[in-house]
Amino acid sequence: MNESQPLERMSQLPLAGIRVMDMTVVWAGTFTTMMLADMGAEVIRVENNMFAPYGTRGIMVRPSDSLLETRGMATAGYPDRKAGGRPFNRAAMFNVHARNKLSMTVDYMQPKGLDVLKRLVAISDVFVENNAYGTVDKLGLGYQDLSQVKPDIIMISMPGFGCSGPHASRIALGRHLECIAGHTLLRGYPDADPTWTTEVYHCDAAAGAMGAFAVMAALLYRQRTGKGQFIDLAQIETVIPQLGEAIMDYTMNGRVQGPMGNRHPTAAPCGLYPCKGENRWIAITVFTDEEWQGLCRAMGNPSWTNEGKFSDGLNRVNNQDELDGHIAEWTRQHVDYELMRLLQGYRVPAGPVMDERDCYSDPHIRDRSFFEEVTHVDCGTHLYPGVLWKMSGTPGSIRLPPCRLGEHNEYVYKELLGISDLEYAELEHEGHIGMDYHPSITVHGRANVE
DSSP states (O other): OOTTSOHHHHTTSTTTTOEEEEEOOTTHHHHHHHHHHHTTOEEEEEEOTTBOOTTTTOOEEOOTTOOOEEOTTTGGGSGGGOOOSSGGGTOHHHHTTOTTEEEEEOOTTSHHHHHHHHHHHTTOSEEEEOSSTTHHHHTTOSHHHHHHHOTTOEEEEOOTTOSSSTTTTOOOOHHHHHHHHTHHHHTSOTTSOGGGOOOOOHHHHHHHHHHHHHHHHHHHHHHHHSOOEEEEOOHHHHHGGGSHHHHHHHHHHOOOOOOOTTOOSSOSSEEEEEOSSTTOEEEEEOOSHHHHHHHHHHTTOOGGGGSGGGSSHHHHHHTHHHHHHHHHHHHTTSOHHHHHHHHHHTTOOEEEOOOHHHHHHOHHHHHTTOEEEEEETTTEEEEEEOOSOOOSSSOOOOOSOOOOTTTTHHIIIIIISOOOHHHHHHHHHTTSSOSSOOTTBOTTSBBOOO
């Protein structure tokens, strides 16, 4: 294993001693295994270097020079906007969730590779996958297959619509699931076509967090009973309850909510207002008359605030277009952070609309040491978002940088599985083991090998 791993710290973490096999793609499943790894589980990413890693380490394309290249989130997804020699190790979307994990490669489409995989199942506790429904069953890696190898294995599958029901076989990503759940329409603007609504992939994060919770619940159950189990997690079902007001408004009142933009049914003013500088904004939300009076005092009590159309909450809601115009004229004269402090001094809820640069430099986040400096062989040294919680007895950290493809092959094959040097060399010759993708991989396809 990587010698930089502080084993003494890892042994103190909540999930120390738990081994997780990770066959996840894109974000939801990888987010689940990231949290399990952060809590101390030994998470082993099982990767097939004979297939293009669509949706995981980037999107494989074949440029005119016939060299394999990965374009993850376009060039902006790479450090310094450069793909580099091994772009699949540099894709930002992958590296943001690949910390504290190990990577091994095996061609599980071949009988010998499948056997290797099942040998690893036999010494593991959890198997996580979020491929399209039925994918792992076709590979011989369904729950019935794995439980024959390891009777107390815990397996979680996380397809978009779950493993049962009329839509189970439908393939979807987070952007599709948000549309079906109704989130996309709710986040739009009343005067804009819904297709203008940007993507946020909230469903992936919601499913990822719930997946980690479900795995830990299953581990606790196994600790009490000695029995493993299969977890069927439908990603879409994790996001619908988070649209609480809209769902309850329909179930209780029969009302279907439409897009409100940045507004609120009962708060006014409520919105984003322009400030000094390029693309700088402040969010202001007023619910009560006391907050409204505080806003008026902050603005210097201009004469228009005394008009009857703004005299109470209902009038302010009904005349919010005009109200927004007045407020925007005032906010344009101020710097966002200075305005935040002024308004909060008058007990008015307000805060700047922060971009990534603001987030990294925010004094509160910096004081809590949320971002951690990590050095990666192929990416250099950068600040990464850290562990998502702080536990007093078992503090977590980024113990290992994002795993490179096949970086831990020797540890997995030789130390965990006890494979001899000779067999290791044979597997390497056959293409199972490597730190690069096979040079003849076609776009989104499999290596063309004899």
